[in-house]
Amino acid sequence: MTKAKSKVLPTILITNDDGITSPGIRNLIEAVKDLGKIVVVAPDKAQSGMGHAITIGHPLRLTKMEKLFDGVEAWETNGTPVDCVKLAVNKVLRKKPDICLSGINHGANHSINVIYSGTMSAAMEAAIESIPSIGFSLLDYSIEADFAAARHFVREIVMAVLKQKKEKHYLLNVNIPSVPLELIKGIKICRQAYAKYEEDFKERKDPHGRKYYWLTGEFVNFDKGKDTDVWALDNNYVSVVPIQFDLTNYTLKQQLEKTWKLNDTKKR
Amino acid sequence: MTKAKSKVLPTILITNDDGITSPGIRNLIEAVKDLGKIVVVAPDKAQSGMGHAITIGHPLRLTKMEKLFDGVEAWETNGTPVDCVKLAVNKVLRKKPDICLSGINHGANHSINVIYSGTMSAAMEAAIESIPSIGFSLLDYSIEADFAAARHFVREIVMAVLKQKKEKHYLLNVNIPSVPLELIKGIKICRQAYAKYEEDFKERKDPHGRKYYWLTGEFVNFDKGKDTDVWALDNNYVSVVPIQFDLTNYTLKQQLEKTWKLNDTKKR
Numbered sequence: 001m002t003k004a005k006s007k008v009l010p011t012i013l014i015t016n017d018d019g020i021t022s023p024g025i026r027n028l029i030e031a032v033k034d035l036g037k038i039v040v041v042a043p044d045k046a047q048s049g050m051g052h053a054i055t056i057g058h059p060l061r062l063t064k065m066e067k068l069f070d071g072v073e074a075w076e077t078n079g080t081p082v083d084c085v086k087l088a089v090n091k092v093l094r095k096k097p098d099i100c101l102s103g104i105n106h107g108a109n110h111s112i113n114v115i116y117s118g119t120m121s122a123a124m125e126a127a128i129e130s131i132p133s134i135g136f137s138l139l140d141y142s143i144e145a146d147f148a149a150a151r152h153f154v155r156e157i158v159m160a161v162l163k164q165k166k167e168k169h170y171l172l173n174v175n176i177p178s179v180p181l182e183l184i185k186g187i188k189i190c191r192q193a194y195a196k197y198e199e200d201f202k203e204r205k206d207p208h209g210r211k212y213y214w215l216t217g218e219f220v221n222f223d224k225g226k227d228t229d230v231w232a233l234d235n236n237y238v239s240v241v242p243i244q245f246d247l248t249n250y251t252l253k254q255q256l257e258k259t260w261k262l263n264d265t266k267k268r
Numbered sequence: 269m270t271k272a273k274s275k276v277l278p279t280i281l282i283t284n285d286d287g288i289t290s291p292g293i294r295n296l297i298e299a300v301k302d303l304g305k306i307v308v309v310a311p312d313k314a315q316s317g318m319g320h321a322i323t324i325g326h327p328l329r330l331t332k333m334e335k336l337f338d339g340v341e342a343w344e345t346n347g348t349p350v351d352c353v354k355l356a357v358n359k360v361l362r363k364k365p366d367i368c369l370s371g372i373n374h375g376a377n378h379s380i381n382v383i384y385s386g387t388m389s390a391a392m393e394a395a396i397e398s399i400p401s402i403g404f405s406l407l408d409y410s411i412e413a414d415f416a417a418a419r420h421f422v423r424e425i426v427m428a429v430l431k432q433k434k435e436k437h438y439l440l441n442v443n444i445p446s447v448p449l450e451l452i453k454g455i456k457i458c459r460q461a462y463a464k465y466e467e468d469f470k471e472r473k474d475p476h477g478r479k480y481y482w483l484t485g486e487f488v489n490f491d492k493g494k495d496t497d498v499w500a501l502d503n504n505y506v507s508v509v510p511i512q513f514d515l516t517n518y519t520l521k522q523q524l525e526k527t528w529k530l531n532d533t534k535k536r
Contacts, residue, residue: 054384059480060469083483086467091481112396114515116322121383128380128464160528167520189524191516196396199354204327212327213359215351242520247382248459252435252510256457260428 010036010098010162013088013126017047017081017105017118020068024104027147028136029069031154032101035162039097040065040074041088047080047118054086055079062087081122089129099162100126103136104150106143110175110229110239111195111221120173124245127171134161134171139233140178149181153238157187173241177233188237193228195221278304278366278430281356281394285315285349285373285386288336292372295415296404297337299422300369303430307365308333308342309356315348315386322354323347330355349390357397367430368394371404372418374411378443378497378507379463379489388441392513395439402429402439407501408446417449421506425455441509445501456505461496463489 012032016025020042029038044063060083065074075092077084081102089096105119114120123135134157138150153176161172173192177184197217204212221230229239280300284293288310297306312331328351333342343360345352349370357364373387382388391403402425406418421444429440441460445452465485472480489498497507 054483056483059472059482061478061480086483087469087481090467090469091471112513115389115392115513124383164528167523170520171517189521189528191518191521192514194514199358201328201355201358203359210329212329213355214327215322215324215354240524241515242517242524243515244517244520245380245383245515246460246462247441247509247511247513247515249439249510249512250459252438252512253457253459255435256508256510260432260457 011093012036012038013085013093013097013100013131014038014040015042015081015084015088015100015102015122017043017102017122019043019046020065020074020076022046022106023143023145023147024106024138026069027151028101028104028154029072031151032158033072035158036098038072039088039093040069040072041084041092042076043081043084044076044078055083060087062091081118082125085122085125085129096129096131098132099158100131100133101136101158102133104147104154105135105137106145107137107141108139108175108233109135109137109173110233111193114173114192114241114243120243123171124243127169128245130168132161132166132170134158134174136174136176138176138178145178149179149184150176152181153184153187157240169245171243173243175229175233175239177236177238179236183236184238185236186238188232188239190229190232190239190241191225191227192241193221193225193230194223195219195230279361280304280306281353281361281365281368281399282306282308283310283349283352283356283368283370283390285311285370285390287311287314288333288342288344290314290374291411291413291415292374292406294337295419296369296372296422297340299419300426301340303426304366306340307356307361308337308340309352309360310344311349311352312344312346323351328355330359349386350393353390353393353397364397364399366400367426368399368401369404369426370401372415372422373403373405374413375405375409376407376443376501377403377405377441378501379461382441382460382509382511388511391439392511395437396513398436400429400434400438402426402442404442404444406444406446413446417447417452418444420449421452421455425508437513439511441511443497443501443507445504445506447504451504452506453504454506456500456507458497458500458507458509459493459495460509461489461493461498462491463487463498
């Protein structure tokens with residue numbers, strides 16, 4: 001290490017799951033544009049609820065968007081958010097970016113939603129590839145959502161993270177309450193709440209008399225912990241949940257090793 | 269507790285992601301048919317790689333299959349594996365089953381694959397709903413795979429799990445090597461390996477001269493631990509990884525709480 005500080009700007013990969021034309025990604029770009037060399041690779045249409053899907057059954061297209069974002073290199077693909085990260089690393093950048101940002105999602109990705117979220121899957125894909133990564137979501141599904149407060153906190157968090165020493169698979173899930181900036185109390189490091197949708201199906205009959213069902217549901221929080229993302233957001237804090245992709249339940253693993261004599265099983 | 273053992277058979281919900289007509293689900297049913305009251309709710313077509321997707325944009329159908337499985341109640345839906353679990357609990361059983369089994373998947377769901385897997389998403393959905401759940405996968409993608417050894421171990425594991433006292437969100441990811449029964453050494457409780465696909469894109473040109481890409485990749489194991497699922501499978505053991513859906517990285521959470529003074533942030 002020399003004493004001189006490096007002047008090389010970090011390469012920042014930006015993607016999302018609402019599609020390259022969504023206001024959320026435009027606001028993300030605006031928030032961090034001067035913090036590095038920005039490269040956008042994002043889906044050509046909304047991909048919400050795609051989870052960690054990848055495209056193997058049909059070929060992928062990659063099209064340069066010359067005029068979409070002023071002065072920013074941008075590519076659209078017909079793939080999923082996870083495909084976007086893979087294409088960005090392998091075909092656009094041809095190297096790993098210094099950080100990957102996903103979002104800003106139109107709608108919450110707190111608590112159990114992290115599992116269903118395309119925004120977080122893209123961020124997780126980058127983290128699996130050892131690229132530090134952050135997913136951002138605003139608690140407002142509207143296409144006309146106000147991203148002013150979100151832009152403020154996105155910028156603050158990205159600046160802080162760029163300065164930090166980061167572990168290999170660094171991954172954050174950031175959710176921002178949908179209130180004006182002056183009402184946001186600050187940022188809280190949280191754990192994922194055990195909160196979920198309690199489903200209901202609306203039953204109807206088609207003109208031929210056959211039943212069909214619409215999935216509906218109500219969000220219910222079973223987790224009253226003040227250290228959770230849901231508590232933070234309910235109390236007008238920005239929630240930051242550090243995320244891992246090792247899903248092993250080590251507590252249950254230990255229990256099973258003690259109580260379940262499976263290793264002796266050698267049935268023929 | 270009275271001394272008399274309960275004679276009530278457990279209700280066993282069965283689903284998968286390869287579709288209700290796949291050999292894998294038929295073999296799963298055969299393996300456990302006499303262990304409880306079986307109810308099958310499964311997709312009407314293959315849903316591999318759907319991750320944790322749910323259907324909100326179009327209505328769901330639910331059709332009783334009177335003759336598909338001899339003496340077993342079965343329903344097919346046009347939904348995803350996760351939808352199947354939701355429909356089973358809300359519209360078919362109208363209560364929670366005692367256990368949910370998903371699979372037997374045609375192909376591996378070890379290591380990082382658990383994140384992409386429809387089979388494991390269905391099992392996880394059940395676990396979120398506090399239904400003990402197991403996903404089963406055979407390391408053979410072929411439609412004509414030999415499930416004989418898989419049936420043996422599925423049955424053994426389900427019998428053991430039904431007898432166990434189980435925690436609220438009990439969830440196991442079981443993978444079975446694709447070798448004859450006599451070559452399988454036993455069952456190992458494991459952790460999820462850090463192994464993943466190293467992607468490559470094959471670049472081609474369409475008849476109009478425009479480029480397109482096929483996603484291809486090679487599976488690479490970066491994790492040499494003998495306590496991993498990949499090691500167990502490579503050494504002809506059945507791997508059992510206990511799984512959780514709390515993705516919080518508690519180690520990183522503690523680090524950030526110490527080093528990152530975000531809670532003081534109250535920018536106006």
